[in-house]
Amino acid sequence: MSTPTLDGLNQARSNRAELPASNGPVLGDADFRFLREFVLQHCGIALGEHKRQLVQGRLLRRLRALGLTEFGSYCERLRSDPEGEMGDLASAISTNVTSFFREVHHYDFVADTLLPQWLQSKRDGGRLRLWSAGCSTGEEPYALAMVLAEVLEKHGSTLDTRILATDLSPQALAVAREGVYSLERMGGVSRERQRRWFLRGEGSFDGLARIHPRLRELVSIQPLNLLHDWPMQGPFDAIFCRNVVIYFDQPTKQKLFRRYAGMLVPGGYLFLGHSESMHGLSDDFELIGRTIYRKRGA
Structure with a gap:
């Protein structure tokens, strides 16, 4: 039998799970240190x-769901299978707060300025591609799909149009794929849009509404860790990455903005959240509106 080292004893003491009757195990210093480093490395969240x-x-x-009684066991799970637990970990530590037509000026800019430009420049063919990076439970890409469908119909356009929606959280993606929302979560959707783009539930489904199939056709929902490899090739005409980079440290933001620039067409657009800024982090974009950036070199 090997003799435990001093470091091992210190780690065991710092990780010891005290079990208060109501609160469960305590997150010790060593486990919290590991989690901080793990999350920063794999999720870019400081x-x-x-x-x-x-x-x-x-x-x-998450421990209860896995049947674990201490954080040390959870850390071991991350060490042995980091990819398998990544989505659930990210879901647990981040806040998936979203709504339909949140920061409505972005959607107005797409409808009133960008779509007429795109329809004109692509009138002889081509395709329109948007990316909702960090789509959460789907409200953002489906709101974009409403705007696109309405404008395309108004102009009688058959332009090849698609929205890629990605997120790290498997729970959020499951909701987005299902496309079913409570009426309480549709406060940002006008009555006209609710009638046109949602199918109301009846009976046991009263109070719920499902996204119209026409919108579901426009949106492709896929899992993606923004810090890992990106399988799609692009290019995209616009990327929505709103209220996502707020969680990241500065080096991660800089790297992400460079990668976004590489995925956009010349003159493509990047939309950030209301509390986010690219100031001092990238020379690839110019600010043209409220958290609306355009890729230089158009």
Whole structure:
């Protein structure tokens, strides 16, 4: 039998799971240190010391789902199968807050400015490709699909149009694929759009509505970790990455913006969230509106 080292004893002490009757195991120093490094490396999310209680609270639910009684066991699971747990971990520590037509000025800009330009420039053929990067539960790409479908119909256009919607969270993607939402979550959708683009549930499905098949045809939903390889080739005419980079550290943001620039057509557009900025992080884009950026070199 080998003799435990001093480092091993110290780690065991710091990881010891105290079990208060109501709160469950405590996230020790060593496990929290590992989780911070793991999340930064694999998700690009920087967790400060002040996030410890939040991480502990959110991961407790994941431990229970896996039948684990301590955070050390969960860390071992991450070490042995990082990819298998990545989506659930990201879902637990991030906040999937979204809504239909959130930051409506972005959708107005697409409908009133970009789509007329695109229809004119692509009138002799071509295709239109948009990417919702960090689509969460699907409200963003489906709202974009509404705008695209309405404008294309208005102009009688048959332009080949698709929206790629990606996210790391398997739970969020499952909701997006299902395309079923409670009426309470549709506050940003006008009554006219609710009648046109949603199928109301009846009986046991009362209070729910399903996205119209026409919109589902426009949206392709796929899992993707923004920090890993991107299987799609592009190029895209516009990328929506709103309220995503707010979680990332500066080097990760810089790398991501460079990669976005490489995936956009010359003069393509990048939309960020209302509390996000590219200031001092990229020379590939110019600010042209409220968190609306255009790729240089058009």
